[in-house]
Structure formats: structure tokens, C-alpha cells
Amino acid sequence: MKNKKLEIWLTVLVVFALFAVLVYATTETKSPKSCSGTWSSCNLAYYNDGAYAQANVTNVTNKTSMWMNYTWSNMTNTSNITNVTVILDAYHSHVGPGGPFLEVSVSWNNGLTYGPVHLVGVGDSASFYDVDVTGDTTWTPVKLLPANFKVKVTCLTTTSPGNCYLDWLPVEVTFT
Secondary structure, three states, rough: OHHHHHHHHHHHHHHHHHHHHHHEEEEEEEEOOOEOOOOOOOHHHHHOOOOOOEEEOOOOOOOEEEEEEEOOOOOOOOOEEEEEEEEEEEEEEEEEEEEEEEEEEEEHHHHHHHOOOOOEEEOOOEEEEEOOOOOOOOOOOHOOOOOOEEEEEEEEEOOEEEEEEEEOOOEEEOOO
């Protein structure tokens, strides 16, 4: 009788352990490894180190750059993507109303098209802003491959000149 109870408990523990492994979510936050566009020193947004990519804008000139080559170390081609969030460590310098603002959008086809624009009003001191892009598409591991996934950030103002500063542009992905 004792052996039977022990056998049942061991079976329950093994099943529980397997279930926990199967449904355990992994969250990875990764930085870009390359960029291009009109922001000054866009590569300074690769790390959270207090060095800033910068965009100087007026009401008639916006600045746009794309950040790319995010690499997910634990994701497999069968992973189920449950959340994708772009994180901005940013601020602006501007006197008066009308901006600057940041427009954030993502591409999952190497920049051929981009999803909806997410408007972010940043403050005048460095802060973190989360942009949830989970609903922009049905995410798959292929869409997040370095060859496919890009983050586009545009600095714009509607009135007088201003500057946008971007210290870090990681992307956080949760998957099972």
C-alpha cells in the first residue's frame, strides 16, 4: 500500500513538472545591434548607458531612424509569442506646447511595411516608456528574426524646434 501511494505521488510530481516546463513563459529583453536613418549617432541607443541618439526637429522637418538586428537567444521556431513591447528610454528638450513627440512602429517584413503608429509624448527628463505592439500583428518567431524585425522611431514637433533623445531602445518579448 505504501509503495502504491509513493508511486502515485511520484507520478503526480512528474506530471506537474512536465506541465510547468510546457507552460513556463520566457521573457527576453534585447537591444538592437544596428540602425540607420536621420537621427544623430543612432548607435548610442544600443545600450542603457546615458549616451543618447539625438534628433533635432522643427515643425517642417522630422527625423526617422530604424533599429534592427534584435536576436532572441531562447526562442525556437515553435515558440508561441504572447507579448511584444518596445521600450524607450527617452526625453525631449523643447519650450512650449506641440512636442516633440515620438512615433513608434514596427516591421516584421524587413521594413517593407510597418504596423500602426504609436504616438509617445515624452517628458523633459529621461524616463522609460513602454509601447505594447502585441496587437499589431499575429506574432510568430519568423516575424521576429533579425532579418525581418525593425523598430522605426520618428521625432516630430507641431510647433517650434526641439530635440528628442533616445538612450536605449530594447524590445521585450514573452513566449512559451
